[in-house]
Amino acid sequence: MSNVICLYCLQCVVYTKFKGASKKKTRKEQFFTRNLLATSRSLPRAITWGRPYKICGNPVILSEKAFNRSGMMGRYRKASPREPQTTILRFCSCFGLWRVLYILAMQTKLAVPIAAKNLEQAARQIKAARAAGADMLELRVDYLEGLSGEMVEQLIAGIRDAEEKTLPLIVTCRDARQGGAIAYPVELRIAVLKAALKARAEFIDFEYENFRKIENQEKIRLALSRTSRSRLILSAHNFETKFRDAGRLYRDILSISPTAIPKLVYTANHIDDCFDALDLLHHTSGHRIVFCMGEGGLISRILAKKLGSFLTFASVEKEHATAPGQLTIEQLRSLYRYDTIRPNTQLFGVIADPVGHSLSPAIHNACFADKGLNCLYLPLLVQGGQREFDTFLNHTLLRKWLHFGGFSVTIPHKHNALAYVRSKRGRVEPLASKIGAANTLLVGPDGILIASNTDYAGALDAITKRMKITRGDLNEMPVAVVGAGGVARALVAGLSDAGAKITIYNRTVEKAEKLAAEFNCEYTGLDDLPGLDANLLINCTSIGMHPNTKATPVPAELLKKTMAVFDTVYNPARTLLIKEARNKKAKAIDGVSMFVNQAMAQFKLFTHTDGSAKLMRKTVVDNLKRARARSQNSRSLTKDKKTGDAGT
Template sequence: MICVSIGRGRHRSMIAEARHVSEQGAQLVELRLDYIRRAVNLKRLLANRRCPVVATCRREQDGGKWTGTDQDRLMLLRQAIVDGVDYVDLEQDVAGEIPRYGKTKRIISYHNFTETPEDLQTIHQKLSRQDADIVKIATLAHHPHDNLRMLQLSETSRIPTVAICMGDLGTPSRLLAGRFGAPFTYATFHEDRTLAPGQLSYRQMTESYGYADIKSSTAIFGVVADPVAHSLSPTIHNAAFQDSELDMVYLPFRVPLDELGSFLGDCPELGIKGLSVTIPHKEEVMQFLDQVDTDAATIGACNTVVFESGQLVGYNTDHQAAVDSILSAHRRSGPTPLKGKTALILGAGGAAKSVAYGLTQLGSDVVITNRDAERAGLLAERFNCRTVAWDERQKIRAGILINTTPIGMHPNVNESPYEKRHIDRGMVVFDTIYNPEQTLLIKHAREQGSRVITGVDMFIRQAELQFRYFTGQEAPKEVMRDRLKRSTGAARF
């Protein structure tokens, strides 16, 4: 079950949103009384409600907007109970001042906006002693492992417990709460109006992730990155899982580089069966794998991990996706269209390795350039390529220009790694960034009359291959492509 938190300044707006989400299927709504900018009319808010309601009035110290006296706040919560609200949320330090009355159930809560404390069990015990029907603990995650700690707290508690992490590191705890026994999780009415750090909207929880269908039997997959909020991998993989009627879900996992090993160790307990691996982990993940396929080993980078019989097996789908994307732009150029062609690769990370490997296999003259010249040199040596200094990159007469850097990625959409005046009509310009699809580099290339390949094409191709590794089935390509197009705006292929 999802509890939709609604915080609006006017009674009319709060009532309208509560009615709307209940019509959309919400089974529980939290009315944040502290958001209302005038005297709260509880009878008006609770009359004709379409689903059960939680009455909450948060102090500023607990992340709320209440500026009145605490005496008035407690009086408001007592009145909500008298008026028959279904649930009341009470902080642990004041719960003893508001006794049980009538049929109203008590949610005893604790919020920590600075950390996830080590003594979670002690905190839970204190909350449980306050005549709790439900215990709620919400803390700020600093480590991916905090998610597992909170989920296991829900799973092992005798009193129904909602234990969730705030912040983008904590998103998995919100999505997996029900799988680990929480009576409900929290969502906001709209993604642009979050009431707590890291909250997802009711629409995202239901449409994108199918929260109600995530059970103990559900196989968990996801993308591991830092940052991860921009990733559209959950969008297309969940669309594919749903279309294929598979008991699987795909989540975003933000994992800092120095915590990758710890996160991979937590994966079995989280129920994770496979991962897409992206910036900055494609090379770092190699050291944690038990088996690596030939392509990934040669490239030195992995973008797909599958958990097979207790072992971590790594694959690379980027190189094939990149080559297929480039070949699609040379369909009329003969049987070996890339042989001898000069390809300038901007960047020297995991994606650059995959592209360089694929192109050298097809006989291209590959030139690597990167701001870190040493890194570019190591990549060039690995695949017997040439290098050019970053400041000299625009002097290379390349037939194919490939950007594998994050320059131009959302939110820095007004940046380009290559000046427009150096792009000529005979070039094929390939930007591996897919969000946005129409990067400034791609826009400039179109204006210069060049053939272009957007990151969407490569992104979909590599995701199709990942889907096959995850499921053993062919991917519903058009479903994935259509969902991505709807998420990024009209795309030109």
């Protein structure tokens, strides 16, 4: 065992030797060959390696002759016997815990972009980013008006003076063709990056396409050679679609600058486009930045930490986002439990279109945290029909290293989920088969899929609890169901099993007739609602859902004190129908109750433990209140803006 000094961070590094590399490699050698020798085309007969433990995190991979060569795999020199060596590195070397150290060293940073027009705005954004818990700052100086090298030096100096704890800085002056805010000439942009290096910024970001030009390359290499602590990020962006060959682009970047950090960012027009990014992260190692933009690319930003990306970006406020689909720090840390994500974190998610409004990630992740489970629940926007649904699940289940354990399924994919499981010869629970839709998919230990439906139990439990009856009391009870879609189907199936006398009311009579025929009940059109006579009225339509909160499927004059009124809409929790039912002293059952009940059943299937119904309901109500407050603030700002415009 020996020492090497990394000249990027001037820290002592321990390295150990693997001899006989030409022979069949051990598992340890295979791991480090794959993970640390990404920029080398062949493995030397004897290699030495190590990891700096403090600042730069560069891999040290040197052959026996490397000490006598200059410029090989970065800048390193031999350490003198008196230079420090950490106890933890000695311990890890002796006990074979290098893999653990490697994973710990590769913790994904949370970088906040600072996109301000002037230094005053930048100072405010930086203060907010530090308060929010940023690990790193990206100074998007292409947003600054009247940009100059002196301005950048002043900005960095101001940051350093104000900091109690130094945050690493990335200085980016993006080309307008690759998303830059202001079209500054390349000469000025390079001068600005030189100024950033002079001010001791830890990283500079430059476009790979422009770096390929010899004159630009020479200037940046010369500037980097004058500093011992800064690294280059070479970035490639595609704002239209995914890269034709992301793997080749990644290798090209490393071939032109082996010590650079490759950054590949592209737009995911469909969630399936994310798999190129996820695959690249999985099959490579070291410092690299890979993720997708757009709503379809959301999961790649969240899973960056699971797959070991060097960093992922998040804004402090949504309006300060510098790219489509960029999350806020609060969303990453609170909603998606960013700080608890590990390489072996088990994944779950809700498959829907749209999915942005779903509260499932909030309630499931809250319960995962409450139970201390190493699990994460994601929003999965799957656009399209059966073919797109099948393709997404095929991609997901093929990549076992993602560790997906199950899925919630909602509009418009409940029928697609059932068809998919049947096509794969999985297990379909009898209730899901009878309803003709599945809202829950489980991935068994053997890879076999199991389809079930928890809407049925969630709805009946909400009804019986509020009405203070048993399921047996539903026998022969007159029930009016408004709607004939997927939710209505689950409720009609459950109520039919309980022996209720059901009448289905729907705008499209043919659809109501088809559903009624399957479950042997009555049907009619919405025009006949004035004649309804039921002990239980259920709304299974989306009427009254946010943002159309002033609509109701049933006029108030038709509601009676003797009725129980159940609205399956849960956003808002108190719909107009629920408010009017309470005004009539009827027993009102809100959609939150059904939503929480079915989520509780899903949580049990996912984790084999019981979630907290109280926590789930509180999470739903709190999120709905915050959403309503944001909506009101947005309307208020819009109104103020219009008033101001009118005044001028």
